[in-house]
Amino acid sequence: MNSLIACHECDLLHQVQPLPDGGAARCVRCDALLYYQKKDSLDRTLSLTIAGLVLFIVANTLPFLAMKSKGLVRETTLITGVKGLYLQGMEALALLVFLTTILVPLVQIAGMLYVLVPLKVPLHPQSAALGYDGGLHDRHSGLHGQTGQDGKYRSGLSPLFLCSTDIRLGGQCGIS
Ligand SMILES: [Zn+2]
Numbered sequence: 001m002n003s004l005i006a007c008h009e010c011d012l013l014h015q016v017q018p019l020p021d022g023g024a025a026r027c028v029r030c031d032a033l034l035y036y037q038k039k040d041s042l043d044r045t046l047s048l049t050i051a052g053l054v055l056f057i058v059a060n061t062l063p064f065l066a067m068k069s070k071g072l073v074r075e076t077t078l079i080t081g082v083k084g085l086y087l088q089g090m091e092a093l094a095l096l097v098f099l100t101t102i103l104v105p106l107v108q109i110a111g112m113l114y115v116l117v118p119l120k121v122p123l124h125p126q127s128a129a130l131g132y133d134g135g136l137h138d139r140h141s142g143l144h145g146q147t148g149q150d151g152k153y154r155s156g157l158s159p160l161f162l163c164s165t166d167i168r169l170g171g172q173c174g175i176s
Contacts, residue, residue, distance in 0.1 A: 007032050046120055049112040056105055
């Protein structure tokens, strides 16, 4: 059973079809972009996230400013800068610097890894061995359903959530 997608510009309904890498689906009436399939989108996003994590570690462990005066060398990292601001009585500025340079980037990178790693690495090898027909959707969602008495795999997601997730990820949108 194919799913439908409505054009965001003119509301014309289209059947969702699988696309090749780099392909795009457009509305037949107004030519608006409906959805598209980026080439290696998961691999590229995951590799950029891992690179971001490496750079985050480097940025927070290596000094970004060093001052040398009369033989005395003082190096500053991001966290020592936050600590220095706090000790000088600028608590609000220290909090702002801490949030924008350390906490928020760390949460963002961790969130991306939390979403991307289960999509790339199957968490339950048992499910992968079943050969279920909903494998594409569940690999994208990172969630798991159950195998019914007829041997068909039933996704743990509702069709609406399944559909919207796949469109956002640029994959095909099908409900089985
Ligand atoms: Zn349209």
